[in-house]
Amino acid sequence: MVNRAAISQLAQKISGKVSYPVRIMEVCGTHTMNIARFGIKQLLPPGIKLISGPGCPVCVTEESDIDLIQELARIAGVTVFTFGDLYRIPGSEGSLEKLNGEGADVRITVSPLEAVHYAEQNPAREVVFIAIGFETTAPVAAVMIDLVRKKGIKNFSVLSFHKRIPPVLMELVREDSNYIDGFLLPGHVSTVIGTDEYQPLAKIWSKPGVVTGFEPEDILQGIYAILEQISEKSCRIEIQYKRGVNKEGVPLAREYMSNYFEFCDASWRGLGVISESGLAIRKKFRDFDGFYRFSLGNRIIKRAPITTCSCGEILRGVKVPCECLLFGSVCKPDNPVGPCMVSSEGSCAASYNYPSRYEDPSIMKG
Amino acid sequence: MTQQLVEELFIKYFHNPILDSQLDSAMLSLKAGRWAMTTDSFVVKPVFFPGGDIGKLSVCGTINDLAVMGAAPLYLTCSFIIEEGFDIGDLEIIVQSMNSTARKDGLTIVAGDTKVVERGYCDGVYITTTGLGIVPNWINYSPSAMQVEDRVIITAPPGAHGLSVFAARNNLGVDPPPQSDCASLFSLIEPLNSLEVRCMRDPTRGGLAAVLNELAVKGKKGIKIDESLIPIDSTVAYLMELLGLEPYQLANEGAAVIIVSKKDAERALEILRGHPLGRKASIIGKITAEIPGQVLMVTYLGTERIMQMPSGVIIPRIC
Structure with a gap:
């Protein structure tokens, strides 16, 4: 449970550190949620501005990717498994939810393994798992493909929209290097990849980065660590979330990821195509790649925003x-x-x- | 499944002198006074969930709607829509569970109806129940009776039913599976009728957040609650954390939110905690003149945020 005394002490320390406006980006969606849920902005001095970053996997999914998933779901004999959030996002012709009402077979799951079991039990169906997420979930998709290969299941494939966090952060600072003063780096992504890939943020772009946990106290400590780096005028990648992250990440998970996926260009909603920011299934495993299997063409379709949403x-x-x-x-x-x-x-x-x-x-x- | 078989099943369990006469309408001799009547349809999926089933839920739901108005539930009617091919054994379990739930509170099932529809035209079984209960003449529960400084009590940790159904629908694979709190509230809250209770609600669809917002709007007052006083069920809290959700928008089917005068709040709490369903009851906040129509929550950190009316589908068909 939260220690209110520790929290208010931290908040005071933070106030004492700020003498000019600082913009900090919290990269991860879970950070964004907890900052709002716990009212953390109320504890911060007016000089600190927290900016939400691109670390919500569903949010950065392109409208054209949703269209592609719909194209797939309309194919007779296909059963699509997806996470709940994706189910409700409108594409240019409505959501997957709507498609289900029109006879498609789109299923929500919280466990990717459920899709594998379903494929095993229903050999007459073509089962496709829609894999969205970052380096956190990509190893799970890799393990699934591994499992399916070993079991000899032939009717299962993955449509990978997986994205990588470090390239998008580099892109943000490259676009406007003055806009963000420091990064609260994501906890779970870093659990897998460690901290090496973030080094250019500090070394090339002189941005402090702190891998931060998700509890309110973690978030405040992360903010304080960024402020300390700024006041010392030294930029480095630090780990606040030591109970969940180390420098090397999890080698086994990274190995699975690199065995089954290779870097590819990927299109991010609102940000455009970012070089090597996606994870595509390697060619030698293309039987398990939904793009290849269903001839879904180029992964990157031109962006044509149709809504006036921001x-x-x-x-x-x-x-x-x-x-x-x-x-x-x-x-x-x-x-x-x-x-x-x-x-x-x-x-x-x-x-x-x-x-x-x-x-x-x-x-x-x- | 023949109509006759189904009807025999109902008579076998629900039998009582009024139902047994099998007339076109149930004939009731009611005493003079104020009567509360309510109706509700139940379409929960899955039909059987940990901690209950659609039968128990359909009786408890209607009892609870009567009980929170201060009524003593006396009579119930039920109407079944059954999908062709629905397992008769399952139906018997559902009917049994309706029967035992009703009898526990002295409720008589006086009329019923069954329709069997073609496969695909309904999902297993739907049940509609209508309840009739008598209200003591001094009771007039309404959000408009709320006064500044009244206290807000919740009788059980939020979210147990919603989470149970969510877990069952999504094969969360949690062992043991989270249990629904589905229960009749009558014996829990009936003793409060002698206190200065302003109004009560059972936080079903939309959970605690929906009920508090409705009360604030209808009572034209603000409600201020303290997150750290809200009772927690550790399983619910753990799974919610994992799913990135809060339990305040998830349904209960065995909890009540009670607005009671400041004077009687402690007494009410004492009574509630003496009942097995109310052991974790807690005073979570109060009615305020600030922010009329809104619910303000002081978070664990001591910061404040508005508790929104839930919107969007979190869990479809939970009741």
Whole structure:
């Protein structure tokens, strides 16, 4: 349980460290959610601005990717397994949920293994697992493919939209190197990959980065560590979340990942195509690659945003949710327009579900 | 499944002098006074879930709707829509469980109906129950009776039913599976009718967050609660954390939110905690003149945030 005394001490230490405006990006959607849920911004001095980053897997999924999944789901004999959040995101022709009403077989699962079991028990169906997420979930998809290979299951494939966190962070600082002063780096992604891949952030771009846990105390400690680096004018990648992360990551998980996946260019909603930021199934395992198996063509389809929603700018940290014209009026959790409102980790959902009466949009605009 | 078989099943379990007469309508001799009547349909999927089934739920749900209005439930009718091919053994278990739940509270099932529809036109079995109960003449529970400084009590940790159904639907594979709190609240809250209770609600769909928001809007008052006072079920808390959700939007089927005067709050708590269903009852907040129509929650950190009316489908068909 939370230690209120420790929290307020930390908050005081943070206040004492800030003498000028600082912009810190919390990369991970779980950070965004907990910051909103626990009202952490109320504990921070006005000089600190927390910006939500692109670390919500559902939010960064392109509309054209949703269309591609729908194209797949419409093929007769195909059963699609997906996570719940993805199910409700509107593509250009409605959501997967809607498609299910039209006779497609799209199933929500919380356990990818369920999809493998289903494939095993229903050899006449073509079972496709829609793999979205970052380096956290990619090893799970790799293990699934490994399992399916070893079991000799022939009717199972993975449609991988997996993305990598380090390249997108480099892209953000490359686009505008002054916008972000430091990064709260994601806990679980770093559990897998360790900290090496973040080094260019500190070494080339001089940005402090702190791998941070998800409890309120972790988040405040992470913020404090960034402020310390800034005041010492030294930039490095630190680990606050020591109970969950070490420098090397988890070698076995990384091995599975690199056995089955290779880097590829990937398109991020709102951010565009980022070189080597995706994970595609290696050619030698292409029998298990949904793109190959169903001739779904090029992974990257030209981006053509059809909504007036500001998810893209929100994902880049340029806008906050309440600055979107649709936020809270047209776009709500029960009628989401953009993915940031659908996902339980999305920054719009966080702002909508956990509003603070103190949050004045003009302050947030900074 | 023949109609006759089904009817025999109902008579076998529900039998009582009123039902046994098998007339077109149940004939009731009611005493003068105020009567509360409510109806509700149950379509939960799966039909059997850890801690209950659609039968128990359909009786408890209606009892609870009566009980939170201060009514003593007396009569129930039930209507079944059954999908062709539904297992008769399963139906018998459901009927048995309705019967034992009703009898425990002295409730008489006085009328019923069955329709069997073609396969695919309903999902297993749907049940509609209607309940009739008598309300003591001094009771007039309503959110508009809420006064500033009244206390807010919840009788059990939030979310148990919603989570149980969620886990069952999504094959979460948790062992042991989380149990629904599905229960009749009548014996728990009936003793409170002698206190200065303003109103009660059972937090079903939308959970604690929905009920508090409804009360705030209807009572035109603010509600301020303290997160650290909300009782927690450790299984629910653990799984919610894992799923990145909060239990406040998940349904209970065996808990009540009670608004009671400041004066009687401790007494109410004492009574509730003396009952097996109320052991974890807690005063979680109070009615305030600030923020009328809204619910403010002081978080674990001492910060504040608005508790929103839940929106969006979290879990479909939980009741």
